Amino acid sequence: MQAVFMMCVISFIDPSQRELVFVVLDNLSRKLQYTTRFKYLEELVASILFCWVACGVSLAAVVEIRQLFVADSEPSYFMLYCCNWLLPTLVLHGDSSNLSWVSKIAGQPLSILVKDHFVQIFSICIELHCSNTSDGHKGADVLQNSILQLAQISESERDTLLLMLKLVRRACYVPPRSFIKSSSSAQKVTVRGKFSD
Secondary structure (H helix, E strand, O other), rough: OOHHHHHHHHHHHOOOHHHHHHHHHHHHHOOOOOOOHHHHHHHHOOOOHHHHHOOOHHHHHHHOOHOOOOOOOOHHHHHHHHHHHHHHHHHHHHOEEOOOOOOOOHHOOHHHHHHHHHHHHHHHHHHHHHHOOHHHHHHHHHHHHHHHHHOOOOHHHHHHHHHHHHHHHHHHOEEEEEHHHHOOOOEEEOOEEEEEO
């Protein structure tokens, strides 16, 4: 992944190398049995964007080399595509200037972007908060403060979003035993923990 990240950065720093980077990644993708470079990079885009932000490389560079990741896309659509991975990283780093820039390029208010990507931001932050790392406090700070300010929501609205998320996950989960009991094709009855006809 680090080599791919470095190739992406090189394709920005030296545009004369861009075609070579495209060819190398096309060949690598084929060797790894991906149908296209885009499918391969789709697997790595989260890590690439995290490194991009962590290393302080200009976000404008990502937009400039967007043909590396997606075929023929307008900057606004590409930025919306990246928001799933980019917003959690920028929020955790407290990078307000880049958050504003992302909002501008995406053509949407930052509060709407944060609400639309609440689940992704929350997931990363809660994982960091629950970890035993020195950065755990960053996750807690985002969950308690930053996300409320950026999304322009109250604590009760945040809690409502979390409750809705929990209910959706429950509704989507069908316990195996419940499925077997209700399945018309199985026609089985549970007797003392065992199935009998």
